[in-house]
Amino acid sequence: MRYITPRKAAQGLGSAHSGTADHWFLTVSSCALVLLVPAFLLVVGNAIGLSHPELVAYFGRPYPALITALFIVVGMVHFIKGTRIMIDDYFQHTARKVAIIVSVVFSWAVIAAAVFALAKMTLVTVAI
Amino acid sequence: MADVNRGNRPLSPHLQVYRLPMAAVTSIMTRITGHALVAGILLLVWWLVAAVSGPRAFAAADWVVRSWIGFIVLTGSAWALWFHTLAGIRHLFYDSGQLLRIEEAERASWAIIIGSVVLTLLSLILFFFA
Numbered sequence: 642m643r644y645i646t647p648r649k650a651a652q653g654l655g656s657a658h659s660g661t662a663d664h665w666f667l668t669v670s671s672c673a674l675v676l677l678v679p680a681f682l683l684v685v686g687n688a689i690g691l692s693h694p695e696l697v698a699y700f701g702r703p704y705p706a707l708i709t710a711l712f713i714v715v716g717m718v719h720f721i722k723g724t725r726i727m728i729d730d731y732f733q734h735t736a737r738k739v740a741i742i743v744s745v746v747f748s749w750a751v752i753a754a755a756v757f758a759l760a761k762m763t764l765v766t767v768a769i
Numbered sequence: 770m771a772d773v774n775r776g777n778r779p780l781s782p783h784l785q786v787y788r789l790p791m792a793a794v795t796s797i798m799t800r801i802t803g804h805a806l807v808a809g810i811l812l813l814v815w816w817l818v819a820a821v822s823g824p825r826a827f828a829a830a831d832w833v834v835r836s837w838i839g840f841i842v843l844t845g846s847a848w849a850l851w852f853h854t855l856a857g858i859r860h861l862f863y864d865s866g867q868l869l870r871i872e873e874a875e876r877a878s879w880a881i882i883i884g885s886v887v888l889t890l891l892s893l894i895l896f897f898f899a
Contacts, residue, residue, distance in 0.1 A: 668860075668861065668864065671857040671858075671860070671861065672861070674854065674857070675854060675857070675858060678850055678851075678854045682847065682850070682892055685813065686892070686895065686896045689834060689835065689843075689896070690835065693820065693824060693827050693828075693831070696820050696827075697820055697821070700817070700820070709817075713810070713814070716806075716810070717810070720803070720806075720807070723800075723803050723804075724804065727800060727804065751810060751811070751814055754814050754817075754818050755814045755817055755818075757818070757821075758814070758817035758818045758820065758821050759817065761821040762817075762820065762821055765821070
């Protein structure tokens with residue numbers, strides 16, 4: 642017998658035993674995004690209107706590439722967690738599982754596409 | 770059950786006649802803007818991938834980005850991004866136990882709405898004139 646109340650035993654643990662990890666992740670990533678949002682808007686604002694070779698050279702530079710990569714990776718993982726809250730609110734049973742899987746798979750596909758594009762532009766620029 | 774009064778009963782507060790507090794409106798808007806941002810991200814990631822796919826793919830994506838459709842999507846996304854950012858900052862205050870009184874939450878809601886519009890206009894001015 643454990644001399645501990647049921648409330649104490651459950652405190653800090655969700656049904657998945659991960660407690661407030663999702664909330665904490667959203668807090669940490671939101672702090673990062675507060676810095677990344679203005680930086681990303683500046684990077685994109687400077688990129689729109691460039692010719693094709695100029696654009697490839699622009700995203701081949703470290704600052705635009707890193708800001709864009711960080712914004713999309715952190716932003717999309719933040720999106721997974723945020724969407725999860727919405728899904729938990731509105732969907733039940735199989736629909737919930739399907740929605741979570743679609744959200745996670747879609748977000749990582751977006752991340753992969755963006756990172757691939759940025760990596761290729763960086764390497765093309767280096768090759769020149 | 771024979772003489773039930775059907776026409777003269779008080780109405781319960783209903784969503785259609787209930788004026789949402791501004792904190793509730795901005796809370797709902799936070800969720801909507803967060804999810805709607807996927808449109809702007811998809812457009813920009815398509816644009817980046819097109820840039821490494823070839824000249825024709827890039828020409829198509831770049832045309833959309835610079836067209837009026839792209840202008841509407843990207844301006845809307847910029848506003849959604851600023852709104853979601855300011856609302857997220859308010860959540861950091863909420864988590865530390867601040868801005869929770871009704872008047873404070875109401876004022877913060879207006880600050881988010883007005884601030885997001887101002888920052889979007891500043892972003893557009895910076896984009897077109899700087």
